[in-house]
Amino acid sequence: MDFVRGMLSDRSTALKFNRYTSDPIKIDNRIGKGDPLSMVIYQFYNADLLDIPREKSEGTIAYVDNTLLVATVEHFKEAHNKLASMMTREGGVTDLSKTHNSPLKYLKLALIDFAHRNSSKERAQLQLP
Numbered sequence: 452m453d454f455v456r457g458m459l460s461d462r463s464t465a466l467k468f469n470r471y472t473s474d475p476i477k478i479d480n481r482i483g484k485g486d487p488l489s490m491v492i493y494q495f496y497n498a499d500l501l502d503i504p505r506e507k508s509e510g511t512i513a514y515v516d517n518t519l520l521v522a523t524v525e526h527f528k529e530a531h532n533k534l535a536s537m538m539t540r541e542g543g544v545t546d547l548s549k550t551h552n553s554p555l556k557y558l559k560l561a562l563i564d565f566a567h568r569n570s571s572k573e574r575a576q577l578q579l580p
Contacts, residue, residue: 455492490515499547503537511537520544527564527574534562 463475486492493516500518501511510521522533538544548555564574 455488458486458488496551499542499551500544503540503543503547506533509533509537527566527572530564531562531576 462478464478465475466473494513497513497516497518501513503520504510508523510523512519512521520534520537522530522537524530524533536543540546545555547553566572
């Protein structure tokens with residue numbers, strides 16, 4: 452544990468391009484990209500996201516620093532309501548984003564609705580804060 456704590460604290464970086472090198476910039480967030488242990492550390496760091504589902508029709512899938520929220524229901528509107536709930540409920544994605552010092556970037560989110568190609572179900576819009 453001391454090794455990981457040491458790896459994540461008192462870190463800095465410098466920007467270097469052409470013949471310019473910046474002064475050191477303190478890093479107080481995130482695991483270093485390219486670090487061989489980053490995949491393992493992310494699994495522990497993001498494990499709480501796997502506890503968000505509360506019902507049989509809700510699920511999560513995670514790999515390293517990517518997480519999918521899944522809602523398996525009959526209608527898109529119901530799926531969107533479940534996904535919005537998983538995002539905004541107490542202990543949901545928004546809460547974990549704040550408590551884990553990991554700002555949520557809504558531009559990186561994607562919504563994919565799956566239905567049989569012959570389905571005529573109405574596709575509602577998903578509304579998030």
